[in-house]
Amino acid sequence: MSIKPLAMRDVLLDRIWRAMEEDKKIFFVSADFGSPVLDKIRADFPERFVNVGIAEQNLINVSAGLALEGYTVFAYAIAPFITMRCYEQIRVSLALLSEVRPMNVNLIGVGAGFSYVVSGPTHQCYEDITLMRALPNFRVLSPSDHVTAGAFFDRCVSTKGPKYLRLDAQVLPVLYDTNAPELDVGFHIHQGGEKICLVATGYMMHTALKVAESLAAMGYLVGVIDLFDISNFDAEQLQAVLSAYVGIVTLEEGFRGRGGVDAMLFEFIARRSLSARMLNIGVEGAYRFELGSREELHEQVGIGPEFVLNSVTTFIQSFPN
Amino acid sequence: MKVSTTDLRDKAHWVWRESLAIHRRAPETRIASSLSCIEIFVALYYGGVLRFDSVQPLAEHRDRCVISKGHGSICMYPILADLGYFSLDELQRVCKAGGFLGGIPDPVIPGYETVNGSLGHGLGVGTGMALGLKTKGSDRSVFVVCGDGELHEGANWEAIMFASQHKLDNLHLIVDDNRISMLGYTDDIVSHGSLSARLSAFGWDCLEVDGHEIEDVQAALLKMKAKKAGKPKALIARTLKGHGVPGLENAPLSHIMNPKPELIDSLLEQSL
Numbered sequence: 001m002s003i004k005p006l007a008m009r010d011v012l013l014d015r016i017w018r019a020m021e022e023d024k025k026i027f028f029v030s031a032d033f034g035s036p037v038l039d040k041i042r043a044d045f046p047e048r049f050v051n052v053g054i055a056e057q058n059l060i061n062v063s064a065g066l067a068l069e070g071y072t073v074f075a076y077a078i079a080p081f082i083t084m085r086c087y088e089q090i091r092v093s094l095a096l097l098s099e100v101r102p103m104n105v106n107l108i109g110v111g112a113g114f115s116y117v118v119s120g121p122t123h124q125c126y127e128d129i130t131l132m133r134a135l136p137n138f139r140v141l142s143p144s145d146h147v148t149a150g151a152f153f154d155r156c157v158s159t160k161g162p163k164y165l166r167l168d169a170q171v172l173p174v175l176y177d178t179n180a181p182e183l184d185v186g187f188h189i190h191q192g193g194e195k196i197c198l199v200a201t202g203y204m205m206h207t208a209l210k211v212a213e214s215l216a217a218m219g220y221l222v223g224v225i226d227l228f229d230i231s232n233f234d235a236e237q238l239q240a241v242l243s244a245y246v247g248i249v250t251l252e253e254g255f256r257g258r259g260g261v262d263a264m265l266f267e268f269i270a271r272r273s274l275s276a277r278m279l280n281i282g283v284e285g286a287y288r289f290e291l292g293s294r295e296e297l298h299e300q301v302g303i304g305p306e307f308v309l310n311s312v313t314t315f316i317q318s319f320p321n
Numbered sequence: 322m323k324v325s326t327t328d329l330r331d332k333a334h335w336v337w338r339e340s341l342a343i344h345r346r347a348p349e350t351r352i353a354s355s356l357s358c359i360e361i362f363v364a365l366y367y368g369g370v371l372r373f374d375s376v377q378p379l380a381e382h383r384d385r386c387v388i389s390k391g392h393g394s395i396c397m398y399p400i401l402a403d404l405g406y407f408s409l410d411e412l413q414r415v416c417k418a419g420g421f422l423g424g425i426p427d428p429v430i431p432g433y434e435t436v437n438g439s440l441g442h443g444l445g446v447g448t449g450m451a452l453g454l455k456t457k458g459s460d461r462s463v464f465v466v467c468g469d470g471e472l473h474e475g476a477n478w479e480a481i482m483f484a485s486q487h488k489l490d491n492l493h494l495i496v497d498d499n500r501i502s503m504l505g506y507t508d509d510i511v512s513h514g515s516l517s518a519r520l521s522a523f524g525w526d527c528l529e530v531d532g533h534e535i536e537d538v539q540a541a542l543l544k545m546k547a548k549k550a551g552k553p554k555a556l557i558a559r560t561l562k563g564h565g566v567p568g569l570e571n572a573p574l575s576h577i578m579n580p581k582p583e584l585i586d587s588l589l590e591q592s593l
Contacts, residue, residue: 058445058479065449092436100428
């Protein structure tokens with residue numbers, strides 16, 4: 001890899017910082033959540049940076065008010081707090097109000113899935129995809145590396161409406177070294193395959209690629225798709241791609257069977273009368289308090305590479321040759 | 322626009338009658354909480370307090386009026402119609418198919434800035450507007466009208482702390498302090514004690530007024546709007562829920578009570 005992997009938030013915040021000099025309409029609101037790059041925004045644009053304190057409800061309301069006054073707002077907090085602590089504010093003053101009044105608010109949630117590894121279930125986030133995709137008028141963006149996270153900046157500025165960017169808190173390997181993701185398509189085909197296609201989002205893209213590599217060594221060539229725009233992907237293109245497969249595996253770092261990417265794709269293939277069967281990889285069961293590395297935790301809850309490899313192998317073997 | 326006190330009183334009386342008439346036609350509307358804030362809205366809109374544009378309701382040169390106590394603002398329907406935001410005929414179609422004036426006002430109604438009815442949102446959004454106006458160098462003001470029961474919602478207090486921290490002296494909170502929420506007197510539920518004392522302790526400038534003495538309300542609003550001392554401002558308007566309707570006025574369950582059509586008819590006849 002020629003590009004050094006960086007934290008998603010640092011890259012996105014750097015894009016925002018660089019744009020704020022030119023674009024006087026950008027306002028940055030934090031709920032007492034920082035980063036070294038954020039310090040540059042605080043120092044250089046104090047009149048368009050505000051820290052509301054540990055007050056996510058007010059984070060959303062103040063952001064809505066600023067957006068109604070014409071600002072392009074970036075609101076920033078830890079993922080579970082910026083989505084769930086203030087869900088009704090998001091529903092009423094962003095999703096609902098944007099139906100009537102144009103406004104541009106971009107919620108940046110840091111800490112997708114297990115990325116706050118040792119902080120436990122309050123700071124980990126397994127429900128956000130489900131909750132945020134339930135809201136009309138909302139766009140849910142889930143990048144798998146810092147290149148995609150940074151590339152979303154232009155879309156955030158140019159596309160009106162509320163958006164949720166689900167960022168990983170850890171530095172992840174670069175997936176788009178030479179090939180920039182096609183943001184308008186909403187997904188990217190990393191490799192084509194036979195019969196089985198893995199559709200992953202966020203961190204789980206890296207697991208999907210690992211598993212695909214192991215499967216290739218076993219003689220199974222599977223497709224791998226990065227779904228980074230969960231709400232506005234090109235449905236016709238995705239249908240065309242998926243219709244070539246007999247089995248689809250969804251991979252997400254969120255609860256399984258509770259309305260996340262798995263449910264979205266179930267609905268998608270049912271509505272479009274695709275014949276593929278599905279296997280869903282997601283966090284099994286309820287909240288967990290175990291400690292360990294992210295990889296260890298993933299194996300415990302049914303989303304680690306080893307567990308996924310076994311599940312997908314069994315899934316592949318369940319199809320007639 | 323200079324309006325005489327007599328004219329303001331006449332207008333408030335007309336709004337009171339029209340509000341009752343709307344409720345007579347659409348009993349789904351919340352009438353008691355819409356009768357406590359009539360003088361507040363009449364003073365804001367007719368008393369030379371608010372700058373507004375009924376032809377371009379969202380024009381940049383308007384003062385922003387956020388009506389957070391949504392369902393308790395049915396009295397705004399005749400006011401907005403009278404001022405030309407929409408036709409007076411619409412008042413005949415409240416809560417009816419094809420109309421846009423619902424039981425709880427939505428921002429599809431010209432003159433309504435935000436989503437209301439779900440309580441405790443208006444002040445926070447208004448605070449963001451006030452910060453946005455200051456940042457872009459505008460001299461426009463934000464007025465937020467809420468109920469005292471609504472102040473039980475904690476998000477308000479996040480906004481109250483934020484507004485004083487940022488010295489938002491273009492932000493005005495008007496509390497329709499009728500002291501009754503749905504299930505009874507707020508003092509028996511979760512008492513605010515003295516709201517003025519509480520808000521002052523949070524760094525706000527506070528005024529109190531009899532919310533049914535329209536000239537006092539108007540004077541207080543003009544005074545608070547003129548004052549720019551680096552503090553957000555609140556007007557606590559002491560009011561009566563169900564004002565002017567026997568049996569309804571100040572009844573602990575007035576929020577969910579509907580006066581009988583015959584009573585409304587006789588009140589409208591007597592008050593001509």
